[in-house]
Amino acid sequence: MGLGLRWYHFALWAGFILVMALMPEFVSKGTLRTMIFANFLAIFAISWDVLSGRTGYISFGHPFLIGIGAYTTAILTKRFDVPVEYAIPAAIAMTMVGGTIMFLPALRIKGSYFALVSLAFMELIYQLVQVIRPDLTGGTRGMSGIVTLTRGAANGYYLSFSLMIIVALSMWLLMRTRLGTALSAIAMNEESVKGSGLSPTKLKLFAFMTSAFVAGLGGAFYVHYLGSIAPRALFDINFVFTIIVATLIGGASTIVGPMFGAFFLTFLLEYLRPFLPGAERYLIYGAIALLLYMYQPKGLYHIFMSQLDRFKKSGDDD
Amino acid sequence: MTKPLSIKNLVKNFGGLTATDDISFDLNEGQSTGLIGPNGAGKTTIFSQIMGEYRQTSGTIELYGTEISKLSTPARIRLGVSRTYQVPRPFAEFTVLENVRVGLMPDSIWKMITESPNVDREIELALSVGFSESDLRRTPDELSMGDLRKLEMARTMATNPRIMLLDEVFAGLTVGEIDQIAKLIQKMRSENMTFLIVSHDLKALEPLVDDAIAINYGKVIAQGSFASVISDKAVRTSYLGT
Numbered sequence A: 001m002g003l004g005l006r007w008y009h010f011a012l013w014a015g016f017i018l019v020m021a022l023m024p025e026f027v028s029k030g031t032l033r034t035m036i037f038a039n040f041l042a043i044f045a046i047s048w049d050v051l052s053g054r055t056g057y058i059s060f061g062h063p064f065l066i067g068i069g070a071y072t073t074a075i076l077t078k079r080f081d082v083p084v085e086y087a088i089p090a091a092i093a094m095t096m097v098g099g100t101i102m103f104l105p106a107l108r109i110k111g112s113y114f115a116l117v118s119l120a121f122m123e124l125i126y127q128l129v130q131v132i133r134p135d136l137t138g139g140t141r142g143m144s145g146i147v148t149l150t151r152g153a154a155n156g157y158y159l160s161f162s163l164m165i166i167v168a169l170s171m172w173l174l175m176r177t178r179l180g181t182a183l184s185a186i187a188m189n190e191e192s193v194k195g196s197g198l199s200p201t202k203l204k205l206f207a208f209m210t211s212a213f214v215a216g217l218g219g220a221f222y223v224h225y226l227g228s229i230a231p232r233a234l235f236d237i238n239f240v241f242t243i244i245v246a247t248l249i250g251g252a253s254t255i256v257g258p259m260f261g262a263f264f265l266t267f268l269l270e271y272l273r274p275f276l277p278g279a280e281r282y283l284i285y286g287a288i289a290l291l292l293y294m295y296q297p298k299g300l301y302h303i304f305m306s307q308l309d310r311f312k313k314s315g316d317d318d
Numbered sequence B: 001m002t003k004p005l006s007i008k009n010l011v012k013n014f015g016g017l018t019a020t021d022d023i024s025f026d027l028n029e030g031q032s033t034g035l036i037g038p039n040g041a042g043k044t045t046i047f048s049q050i051m052g053e054y055r056q057t058s059g060t061i062e063l064y065g066t067e068i069s070k071l072s073t074p075a076r077i078r079l080g081v082s083r084t085y086q087v088p089r090p091f092a093e094f095t096v097l098e099n100v101r102v103g104l105m106p107d108s109i110w111k112m113i114t115e116s117p118n119v120d121r122e123i124e125l126a127l128s129v130g131f132s133e134s135d136l137r138r139t140p141d142e143l144s145m146g147d148l149r150k151l152e153m154a155r156t157m158a159t160n161p162r163i164m165l166l167d168e169v170f171a172g173l174t175v176g177e178i179d180q181i182a183k184l185i186q187k188m189r190s191e192n193m194t195f196l197i198v199s200h201d202l203k204a205l206e207p208l209v210d211d212a213i214a215i216n217y218g219k220v221i222a223q224g225s226f227a228s229v230i231s232d233k234a235v236r237t238s239y240l241g242t
């Protein structure tokens, strides 16, 4: 498949997984809970990266997708007693339908216009869950008492980390194939993609569906971790910015970058909490993101990779 | 015998402007045709209609006997036609090899994922248009205009065409580069490629074509052997007049 895998790729992934698997032995429950949020944020950031980081179709409405996944499984399990093993796949399928709907405007519009339309999708679903069948969605107040899948911080951590690492690894591998190259080409010059004999429509649809798959998976498991849904927090522009900033800090279009960006940002917000309990925190992380962006616009990933390059040059010379 | 390309009564209006005004011509298999005319005559617009980037107002375009007016650009490319752009449009963040890679990809997501890039073929194509080994990992911002034109050629050849439409291939190239591209075109001609070549450099164009079509204001004004077309009175005044 031409993935270009090298020994250090295996070493880095294995080392990362090992360290993360041992985490519950060493850190407090509080820290573990923070890491659970980081895992979910990583999944959402990767979902965003597959679509927006790659193809340049910036989504300001990712909670639209995440919300479809979360609400579908919440409603199915709580209102209709559907077992989670059916409800979650159904939620993912519904999110992919949502991804297809979000794709439709991308047939005609791009750039900032698309970003605005995607934002409208989020607003739309936020209004819809409040007015359409509030007996099902819980209306403005949302839902609680949704079945949870794990007990205790350690189990929640293991489940969320397993999901995250499966998503990260599979998306990382997928984007290393020629498909990843073709999706990046869309961001650079869609006309030239066509002129090279490839259908941008097909590629974009695939990107929206894959992004939706990941968002739906993350949203569904997230709601079964929290046990509740609060529409105001979910369909919130701050949530959108958290996803985007995590991706950009980490390094858009790299999959691994957004994963680390999510951890970086989650812990940053956590450490700032005692000093800045309110929404001012978002100002601080905006500033930090900006500073980093000025230093290395391609994010932490590229800072790390240039260090690794130096290490490799002094290490092996193949 | 079906012609590689057959254009009949092609018309393209841009608002009040008729950029293509009832143009008809055929290309024969393995034949190379020069398409000449002053700036704004409508050469590029013909290419754009053949590729499906612009929809014609009326008239028909057939590729190997298939009427293609309703086909998408990638579908036309699959039928064997491909073009270069007058203003090169590379993928700005990709290396030369990655640019060629996009041209080589099949339009199938499944194959994109499961099949490896054919790096040998990428290198072969890039070298054949005159890149050196050290250029292969360069990005477009490090390339000269001449290099960008070569990249256009390589990406176009990568789609495996039987008909190539070359738009101002020699513009901005040095004498050495023109020579290199000319040799490449000659080699492909000997392998039976069908060409339609737009160029302002008539001297460079002459040895590369079997005959020529001259247009002005969207109309064919002369057609036939290269020598007869460039000595045509209407062609001469159209070049001097603008």
Ligand SMILES: Nc1ncnc2c1ncn2[C@@H]1O[C@H](COP(=O)(O)OP(=O)(O)O)[C@@H](O)[C@H]1O
Residues within 6 Å of the ligand: B014, B017, B019, B037, B038, B039, B040, B041, B042, B043, B044, B045, B046
């Ligand atoms: N997209 C467009 N919209 C409006 N007019 C156009 C467009 N493209 C080309 N034209 C006009 O059509 C005419 C032919 O242009 P073109 O085909 O680019 O000429 P050439 O390639 O022979 O220099 C010109 O008058 C040009 O201004």
Ligand SMILES: [Mg+2]
Residues within 6 Å of the ligand: B043, B044, B045, B086, B167
């Ligand atoms: Mg032109």
